[in-house]
Structure formats: C-alpha cells, structure tokens
Amino acid sequence: MLKSSKILVVDDEPGIRELLSRELGVEGYSVAVASDGIDALELIKREKYQVILSDVKMPKLGGIEMLEAVKKTDPDVEVIIMTGYGTIETAVEAMKRGAVDFVQKPFNLSVVKGVVKSVFERRELKAIVGVYEASRAIFSHMEPERLLNIIVNIALNVLRANDVTLFVVGKDGQLSKGVSSLEEASERRVARLALGARISAHFQQWKEPLVLSEPLAKVVHFSNIPKIEDIEAAMIFPLVVNGELLGALNANRTSKGDPFTAEDARSATIFSSQMAQAVYNARLFQALEEKVKKLKEANDQLERTKAQLLQSEKLAALGQLAASVAHELNNPLTGIMGFSQLLLEGSHWTPQQQEDLEGIYNEGKRCRGIIQSLLKFSRRREPKKEPCDIVETIDEALALIDHECSMACVQIEKEYPIDHPVVYGDPSQLQQVFINISKNAVQAMKAAAVKRLIVAVRIDGDRVIVSFRDSGCGIPVENLSKVFDPFFTTKPAGEGTGLGLSVSYGLIQDHRGKIYIDSEEGGGTTVTIELPIAG
Amino acid sequence: MNKKSILIVEDEGIIQRLFLRLLGPLGHGLVCAGGLAEGIQKMKVQRLDLLITDLKLPDGAGIDVIRHFKEKFPRSDVLIVTASLTPEEQLRRASAMGVTKYLYKPFEAKELLSAVRSALKN
Numbered sequence A: 001m002l003k004s005s006k007i008l009v010v011d012d013e014p015g016i017r018e019l020l021s022r023e024l025g026v027e028g029y030s031v032a033v034a035s036d037g038i039d040a041l042e043l044i045k046r047e048k049y050q051v052i053l054s055d056v057k058m059p060k061l062g063g064i065e066m067l068e069a070v071k072k073t074d075p076d077v078e079v080i081i082m083t084g085y086g087t088i089e090t091a092v093e094a095m096k097r098g099a100v101d102f103v104q105k106p107f108n109l110s111v112v113k114g115v116v117k118s119v120f121e122r123r124e125l126k127a128i129v130g131v132y133e134a135s136r137a138i139f140s141h142m143e144p145e146r147l148l149n150i151i152v153n154i155a156l157n158v159l160r161a162n163d164v165t166l167f168v169v170g171k172d173g174q175l176s177k178g179v180s181s182l183e184e185a186s187e188r189r190v191a192r193l194a195l196g197a198r199i200s201a202h203f204q205q206w207k208e209p210l211v212l213s214e215p216l217a218k219v220v221h222f223s224n225i226p227k228i229e230d231i232e233a234a235m236i237f238p239l240v241v242n243g244e245l246l247g248a249l250n251a252n253r254t255s256k257g258d259p260f261t262a263e264d265a266r267s268a269t270i271f272s273s274q275m276a277q278a279v280y281n282a283r284l285f286q287a288l289e290e291k292v293k294k295l296k297e298a299n300d301q302l303e304r305t306k307a308q309l310l311q312s313e314k315l316a317a318l319g320q321l322a323a324s325v326a327h328e329l330n331n332p333l334t335g336i337m338g339f340s341q342l343l344l345e346g347s348h349w350t351p352q353q354q355e356d357l358e359g360i361y362n363e364g365k366r367c368r369g370i371i372q373s374l375l376k377f378s379r380r381r382e383p384k385k386e387p388c389d390i391v392e393t394i395d396e397a398l399a400l401i402d403h404e405c406s407m408a409c410v411q412i413e414k415e416y417p418i419d420h421p422v423v424y425g426d427p428s429q430l431q432q433v434f435i436n437i438s439k440n441a442v443q444a445m446k447a448a449a450v451k452r453l454i455v456a457v458r459i460d461g462d463r464v465i466v467s468f469r470d471s472g473c474g475i476p477v478e479n480l481s482k483v484f485d486p487f488f489t490t491k492p493a494g495e496g497t498g499l500g501l502s503v504s505y506g507l508i509q510d511h512r513g514k515i516y517i518d519s520e521e522g523g524g525t526t527v528t529i530e531l532p533i534a535g
Numbered sequence B: 001m002n003k004k005s006i007l008i009v010e011d012e013g014i015i016q017r018l019f020l021r022l023l024g025p026l027g028h029g030l031v032c033a034g035g036l037a038e039g040i041q042k043m044k045v046q047r048l049d050l051l052i053t054d055l056k057l058p059d060g061a062g063i064d065v066i067r068h069f070k071e072k073f074p075r076s077d078v079l080i081v082t083a084s085l086t087p088e089e090q091l092r093r094a095s096a097m098g099v100t101k102y103l104y105k106p107f108e109a110k111e112l113l114s115a116v117r118s119a120l121k122n
Helices: A014-026 A037-046 A063-073 A088-096 A109-139 A144-158 A187-205 A262-345 A351-378 A390-400 A402-407 A427-444 A500-510 B013-026 B036-045 B062-072 B088-096 B109-121
Strands: A006-010 A030-034 A051-055 A078-083 A101-104 A163-168 A177-180 A210-212 A233-241 A244-253 A386-389 A411-415 A422-425 A452-460 A463-470 A514-519 A525-532 B005-009 B029-033 B050-053 B077-083 B101-105
Touching: A006 A014, A006 A037, A014 A030, A014 A051, A014 A109, A030 A037, A037 A051, A037 A063, A051 A063, A051 A109, A063 A078, A063 A088, A078 A088, A078 A109, A088 A101, A101 A109, A109 A144, A109 A262, A144 A163, A144 A177, A144 A244, A144 A262, A163 A187, A177 A187, A187 A233, A187 A244, A210 A262, A233 A262, A244 A262, A262 A351, A262 A500, A262 A514, A262 B013, A262 B077, A262 B101, A262 B109, A386 A390, A386 A427, A390 A402, A390 A422, A390 A427, A390 A452, A390 A463, A402 A427, A422 A427, A422 A525, A427 A452, A427 A463, A427 A500, A427 A525, A500 A514, B005 B013, B005 B036, B005 B062, B013 B029, B013 B109, B029 B036, B036 B062, B050 B062, B050 B109, B062 B077, B062 B088, B077 B109, B101 B109
Parallel strands: A006 A030, A006 A051, A051 A078, A078 A101, A411 A452, B005 B029, B005 B050, B050 B077, B077 B101
Antiparallel strands: A163 A177, A163 A244, A210 A233, A233 A244, A386 A422, A452 A463, A463 A525, A514 A525
C-alpha cells in the first residue's frame, strides 16, 4: 500500500498548525506538525518529509535557520516559507537559501493549496526528467554485462534507494541472474540475490509491481529468507517488453521512516519501463552480434571448402593428364628399350658403339623411372585405415627425420594435449604427409636466423587440428595458391619433384580431412591439417 | 623341340615387330593380330598354345580377346602385356578367368623371355 506524500507544518501558532493540518489532510497529504525549528529538526531525523511548510519567526530556532539546517542534511526536501505581511525581503532571503516557494500571511487557503500542489508537481517533473536523463545515458550501452551494472548504479540515485538489485531472466526462464549494488561476498548481497526466486514466483502470478511500506521480512511471500531484516521498505518492479518478462528491479531502503511513496512509485514505473527497453535492446544487439559472428564463421568455412574443392578439381584434372601422358609414353618406350636391348645382344660392335647403345637403353630406363613417379602421383593407393593415435603417428614421423633436423640445427617444439586424439587412418600415409611438411619446413629455414618448428595438436569439437609452424622464409603471396599444384616447386632444379605437397593433399583428402597453408613472405609458414576424430 | 604357336595381339606395328624380334630366336610359331576382330579370326585358323595381348585395343578390350581365347583353348596360357595404368576392374576380371601372368610396359627383354618360357612349360 502506497503511503501518501508527507508534509511537515512548522509554526509556533497552534491555530495555524491545526488549520493547515486539516486542510492539507483533506487534499490527501499526510501532515505532521512542529512548533519551532528545533522540534522540526527532531521530527525530520526520525521520518522523511517531502515538503516542509514553515513560519519564519519562531522561538528557539527560526524558519530561515531551520531551512539552512535541512538543506545541509536533506537537500531534496522542499521548503515553503510562510512570511508575514510586508516582509518580501525575508522571502527573497529564504529563496536564496534554498526555499522553493513562499506564501504570505495571512494566507488564502486556496493559494496555499495551490503553492503546495505546484511544489509537488515541480518535484515530480524534476524526478521524471531525472529518470529520462538517466535512461538516455543507459541506452547507449549495449554490452549486457556492463549495462546491468550501470542500471543498478543509476537506479540507486534515481529511486533514492539504499540498495538495488536487478534480476534478469536466465535461460531457464527464471529470474536466476542478478546484479546487486551491494559489495561482493556480503551476506546482505547474497540475501538480495536469493530474493530472485521468490520474485519470479510472484510475477508469474500477478505481473504487478510490488511497493511495500512494511519491512520485507514481514511479508508472507518473502518469509524465511535470512538476512533481509534490514529492509524497511521495498519496491519490486517487473521489466516487461511486449508482454514478456525480462527481469525485475528491486530497490530497498534500510532507514526507518522513509517509505516509498506514490512519487517514488511513479518514478520507478517510468524507470522500469525504460530499463526494460534498454535490457531488451542490449539483448537484441547481443543476439545480432552472435548471428554476425556465426555467419562470418560459416562464410570462412565456405571459402575454405571452395578452395579445397578447386584444388581437388585441379589435381584430378592434372592427374588424368599425367596418367594419359604416361600411358602414351609407355609404348614408345617399350620400343626404345626393346630394340636397344636387341641390338646390345649383337657382338660385332666396337666398344664405342657398344657404349652408345647402352646409352640409349639407359636413357630409356631413366624415362621409365620418371613416368613411374609421375604415375605414383596420379594413382592413389587406397588407404588401409585403422585407429591411430595422432600424436604417436606424428612423433614417429618426426623420429624418421630427426637426423636431418639436427643436421640442419632445427629445433622442434611440440604442443600436444594430455589426451591423445585418435583418428581413423593409414599411419604410413599420414606419416608420409607429416614428413613431407616437416622436410619442407626444414628447407624453408635454411637461411633463417631462428630455426624453430612448432608442431601443435589440438581438439576442436569432432576434429583434430594439427599444425606445423616454421620460422622460415615464408611463401610469397603469388605462390600461395600454387603450393598444392603438382610439379610446383621453388627448389633448385634436380632437388625434389614438386610432388610432395600435391600428394599430401590427396592423401589428406582420402582421409576426409583438410589441409591448408597460411604464410607470409619473411614471416614463416603454418601448415594446418584437420582430420575427423574416430568414433 | 616341341614347336608351339603364339598369338600376339598388339595394335602398334613397331611393338609387334619388337615381339617378333625378341621371341623369334625361341623357335616357336608367331602369329600377329592388330586388334580384337583380327585376333578372333586368327584363333579360328589354327591351334594356339599362348596368347600375348595388351588390354587396350583399337576395336575392343583385351579382356574380350582373352575370353574368346580361353573358350577356344582352355588349356593354353595367357600373358597380359600392358601399360602400367590399367583399371583394377579389368585386372580383376582377367584374374577371374585364370590369368596370372602380367608384364608391364616398358619391360625388360629378359622378363618377356622368362615369362613366355614359363607359360609354355605347362
């Protein structure tokens, strides 16, 4: 039940006190009286009054002095001075000292009521403007976490509360998450946060704000919650947008004699609806950011897949070309080797001629060797798959090139997870890939000041991510798209066929995985392999 | 010497000539055919003890040559001489017909002679 606004009438004349008490009481205000400044100050200590209507000339402590004292302790209390006839100067004096308005004695009752009403309206307006100003500041904040804290701190001010707790509806549909203005790890804070569940229950039923002018602990709804005895008055407002409950705002006062009034309730109503909107907006913004992030991830994934597909097609086409060329060459080679062998059976050659014939035969054999390696690339052996410990497989591969690495003074750093992931694959084919990549890395670091190869394994959902990062010369941007092409090599002639990476690409594809490269000229290269985890 | 008859099915003239030159010294009868049709023709004319054939022919598949040959001469052997990239499928079918001898082009003269000798022993 809301308490009415409180007025304190201070006048040394009992008749005035009685008259004003009665007349203002009729207007719906709750009126108390005091006979002088000292008396008034005493009453103010015990209870909160919104407006003081005071005489100037009083024994013990006059109106002006009382006004000054009140303004020091309770600056938001409005004081209306009642001045005697012909003492405008006093009125001006009082206004300078913070009085909000004045009435002249002997007064016209309707004038007095009018002034009182206008003072209350001005208070209301100030409060409402204050709420809107505060709200504007809040709307610019979009991160939900910070937003909640900001709301709580501004609410303390706007609602003139001793502590404020803001609850938001969590994923479970309950008011589970709360942000409180009280210090961390204090019992009172814990108690406030515990109110959430009870508040939830209340709002499911009524969806109406709660403004309590008796201690919270006395309300049957909130009984049996420890450590809330200090709450003398409480307001609990729902935050609702489009009929959906987003949260609740709980503001408490712990000093006696200062219950929440209709004024406070009105401010709170406006504030809650503004805050509900702010929370709603922040949520939408967050959801939007999530969506954008997901879209970006999906897009990156798509780009990767596109690149892989393109590469596969390139390789398939080249493979077919290689196979048909090789095939075409086999028959003529049969002739070259066959006839040269036939001739070599003859015994009538000079040593010189014998050597020449052998030359033909040997070059024929050499051609055969080149075609074999070309065909190796285009013919992929079906992998013999079994569960393999990826870390062990990598270590075995690295062991095989250990000598080469130490000769080249390359340091290998390993970053493995505690649990070794298992993939379904052909261990020797996988090792072939790892060896190929590592050898390329060693080659790339030939002229590097720092020769370090970092081999890292990590688990990402249902995939294993293996990466080889070297501190070598990197790959210039114009070559990056060609690295997996067969016969593409930057090595000097005679060193390597340029088939390693293209074969590796094919092998990883056969394992339903992905392989890609990130590199910067002068900044090292990272080769990443993704493989599905077995099972 | 027991003179045998060998059918060589090979579409390239120069390779035919190579076969003739390499196998001539063995003393057996050598018959050449340039494709499936000619091969089947030659099978009608005389008894044959060995078939040497490539798998890729201009007018058909070596597999069909083998099939016809095996139907006509079930106890004679077959030697497939083929380029290295032959579809697994074909090799499997040949194997199903009982063919066990393969030579990959380009082959060594020694390899050819040893394969022919071993095929004719049976």
